[in-house]
Amino acid sequence: MTDTLCDRQQPIKALEQLARSLEKEETDPLQVSVEGAVKEAMAEVVRVMKQPDLDYIGDFLGAATALIKAKADKLLPPEEDGAGEAQDAEENSTEDLISEELETELSNEALLTHLMEYRVFQDAVEELARRDAAWRLMFPRGRRIDTNAQDELQLPSDEIGLPDLLSALKEILKDASSEEFSHIPQDDLFLEKAMDHIRSCIQEKTRVAFRELFVRPVTRSGVIAVFLALLELIRLKEVVVEQDRHFGEIMITLVSEGSIGELY
Amino acid sequence: MNYTKAKAIVEALIFASPDPISPKRIAELTGLAPSTAESLVKDIQEKYKRDKSGIQVVFVAGGYEMTTRPEVAEYVAKLNVGVRQGLSRPALETLAIIAYKQPITRPELESIRGVRVDSVLNTLLERRLIRVSGRKKAPGRPALYSTTPVFLQWFGLSSLDDLPPLTDLSSSSLPNILGSN
Numbered sequence: 459m460t461d462t463l464c465d466r467q468q469p470i471k472a473l474e475q476l477a478r479s480l481e482k483e484e485t486d487p488l489q490v491s492v493e494g495a496v497k498e499a500m501a502e503v504v505r506v507m508k509q510p511d512l513d514y515i516g517d518f519l520g521a522a523t524a525l526i527k528a529k530a531d532k533l534l535p536p537e538e539d540g541a542g543e544a545q546d547a548e549e550n551s552t553e554d555l556i557s558e559e560l561e562t563e564l565s566n567e568a569l570l571t572h573l574m575e576y577r578v579f580q581d582a583v584e585e586l587a588r589r590d591a592a593w594r595l596m597f598p599r600g601r602r603i604d605t606n607a608q609d610e611l612q613l614p615s616d617e618i619g620l621p622d623l624l625s626a627l628k629e630i631l632k633d634a635s636s637e638e639f640s641h642i643p644q645d646d647l648f649l650e651k652a653m654d655h656i657r658s659c660i661q662e663k664t665r666v667a668f669r670e671l672f673v674r675p676v677t678r679s680g681v682i683a684v685f686l687a688l689l690e691l692i693r694l695k696e697v698v699v700e701q702d703r704h705f706g707e708i709m710i711t712l713v714s715e716g717s718i719g720e721l722y
Numbered sequence: 723m724n725y726t727k728a729k730a731i732v733e734a735l736i737f738a739s740p741d742p743i744s745p746k747r748i749a750e751l752t753g754l755a756p757s758t759a760e761s762l763v764k765d766i767q768e769k770y771k772r773d774k775s776g777i778q779v780v781f782v783a784g785g786y787e788m789t790t791r792p793e794v795a796e797y798v799a800k801l802n803v804g805v806r807q808g809l810s811r812p813a814l815e816t817l818a819i820i821a822y823k824q825p826i827t828r829p830e831l832e833s834i835r836g837v838r839v840d841s842v843l844n845t846l847l848e849r850r851l852i853r854v855s856g857r858k859k860a861p862g863r864p865a866l867y868s869t870t871p872v873f874l875q876w877f878g879l880s881s882l883d884d885l886p887p888l889t890d891l892s893s894s895s896l897p898n899i900l901g902s903n
Contacts, residue, residue, distance in 0.1 A: 575834055578888050582818040583811070585886045589877040590809055595795035596780070598875070599737060599788035650863070695850050713853070 465506045466514065469499035473521035480528040487532040496522045623688075623699065626668050626708050630681050652687030660697065660712050668699070668708035725762075728754060732762045742785030742875065783874035784881060816842045817851060821873065821885055825855045825866035843867065851876060 476495055479485040503518055659666050671684050688710070691697045700709050723731075731752055736743055748759040763786055767779045776794045779786050790798050809817065816839050820826055823834075831839050846852045855868035869882070879885065 572834075572836065576836070579815065579818045579822065579834070582822065582886055582888060583814050586814050586818055586821075586877055587809075587811075589879075590814070592792065593876065593878045594806055594808060595792035596778075596789035596878075597795070597798050599777075694847055694854055696854060713850075 466503075468506075469502040470517050470521045472502075473499050473518075473525050477521070477525040477528040480525070480532055483532070487529050490529055492522075492526055492529055495525065622701070622708065623668075623685075627681070627685050630669065630672055631678060648683060649687055649690060652683040653691055656684065656687055656691060656697070656710070660710060665709050665711045668710060671710065723752075723754075728752065728758075729762050729765060732759060733766050736763070736766075736779055736786045736788055739785075739787075742781075742783045742787040744785040747785070780878065781880050782878050783871045787875075810842075812837075812839075812842050813845055817846060817869070817873070820846075820852055820867050821869050821882065822888060824868040825858075827858050827860075827864040827866055829864060831867075849876075 473495060476485070476490065480487055480490060499518070499522070503514075507514065656671055659671055671688065672681055688697070688699075692699060695713055697710050698713055700711060701707070732748055732754075735748055735751060745756040745759045745763070748754070748763075749756040752759065754762070763779060769775075770778050776791055777788055778791050780789055781787075812835075815835060816831060819831055819834050823830070828839060828843060831843075843852070847854075850870055850872040852867050852873065853870050854865045856866045857863040858866050873879075874881065874884075
C-alpha cells in the first residue's frame with residue numbers, strides 16, 4: 459500500500475524537484491524541456507493510477523504548472539519588484555499606462571491612415587456633387603428619370619407586377635409534390651443558394667422563362683425558395699421580369715448585363 | 723449616302739435611341755465608319771450650339787444622348803416630367819468610394835467611412851446606381867458592389883476613366899488634415 463502511494467507521488471515529486479532546481483538556478487532553464495518532463499511524468503501517472511482520482515490529478519497539474527512558471531520566471535524578462543497589494547496595484551497601473559500609451563500610439567496611427575484614406579475621397583465627392591447638380595438640369599430624351607427611391611418592392615411600371623408573379627407561382631405549386639415540411643429555413647445561406655441558382659440559369663441562357671427556374675422534380679419548399687430568391691433579385695435590381703404579350707410566358711432577364719460588360 | 727442624309731440619319735438615331743448610342747452602334751446601323759459617325763455627331767453638336775437650341779447632344783456612358791440644355795431647365799421642369807432628386811452627402815461619399823474601389827464589400831466601405839452604410843447602399847441599389855457584382859471569396863461571402871451604367875449617365879461620365887483623379891496625399895500632408903497639431 460505504502461509502495462503504491464510512493465509510486466503515485468513519484469511523478470509529482472519529480473516535477474516539483476525540477477521546478478525547485480530551476481528556482482535555485484541549479485539547472486540551466488534552457489536545458490529543461492517542460493514538455494518532455496511533463497509527458498514523462500504523465501506516462502508514469504497513467505501507469506500507476508488504477509482508477510480516476512481528481513485530487514491526485516489536481517496535484518499533478520499543480521506541479522506541472524509550478525514547473526512551467528519556474529522556467530518562465532527564469533527566461534522571460536523580469537517583472538518589476540513589488541510586494542503587497544498596493545505595490546501590485548501600482549505595478550498594474552504602470553503596465554496599464556504603458557499599454558494605454560502603446561494603444562494610443564497605434565490607434566493614432568490607425569486614425570491617421572483612416573483620415574488620409576477618407577480625405578482622399580472628399581475631392582471626388584465634391585466633383586460628383588457638382589456633376590449631380592449640373593446634370594439634374596439636363597432632361598434626357600427617351601430615358602426615364604428616376605425621381606426618387608422607392609422603399610417597397612416595386613416592379614417597374616412597364617413590367618409585370620407582383621400579382622402576376624403570384625398567380626404564376628400558384629400554377630407551379632400545383633405541379634409541386636405535396637411533401638410534408640414543417641418550416642422553410644430563412645437564413646442567408648438558404649436564400650443565397652437559391653439566388654445563385656437563378657443567376658446561373660440566367661447567365662447560361664441570358665433570358666429564361668419563369669417556369670424554367672424551378673428544378674425538376676419540383677417540391678413546394680424548393681418552389682418557395684426560388685420564388686423568394688427571385689423577389690430578392692428583383693429588389694436588388696439584378697433581374698427584370700417581363701411578359702412579351704398578355705397571358706404570354708413570364709421571362710426573367712439580367713439587368714443590362716450586356717451593356718455593363720461593354721462599358722466596364 | 724451624301725453628307726446631309728448621313729447627318730440626318732445619325733441625328734434621328736440619337737433622337738430615337740432610348741439609351742445613349744455608341745459610335746460603334748451608329749456605324750453598325752448606318753454602314754458608316756465609327757470615326758465618320760463621330761465626325762457627323764460633332765457637326766450636329768455644332769449646329770445645335772450655333773442655333774442656340776434648347777437641345778444638345780452629349781456623350782455619356784459610352785454613347786451619344788440628346789438632352790435639354792441647362793438654361794431651359796426651369797421651363798422643362800414645369801412639364802412635370804420629373805426632376806430627379808439630388809443625392810445626399812452620405813450617398814455621394816459612399817458612391818465615390820464604390821466608384822474608385824469597386825468591387826468593394828460593405829464592411830470595407832464602412833471601414834473607410836467609419837459609419838454604417840446599410841441604408842445608403844439600399845438607396846443606391848434602388849436607384850440602380852450600384853449593383854451586386856459578385857461575392858468576395860472570404861468568410862461569409864460578402865456581396866461586392868460596383869457601379870452601373872446608370873451611374874455614368876447620372877453624373878454625365880462617358881466612362882469610369884472620366885472620374886477625377888484622386889488627390890495624392892502623402893504623409894507630409896498629415897498636419898493639414900489634423901490641423902496645427
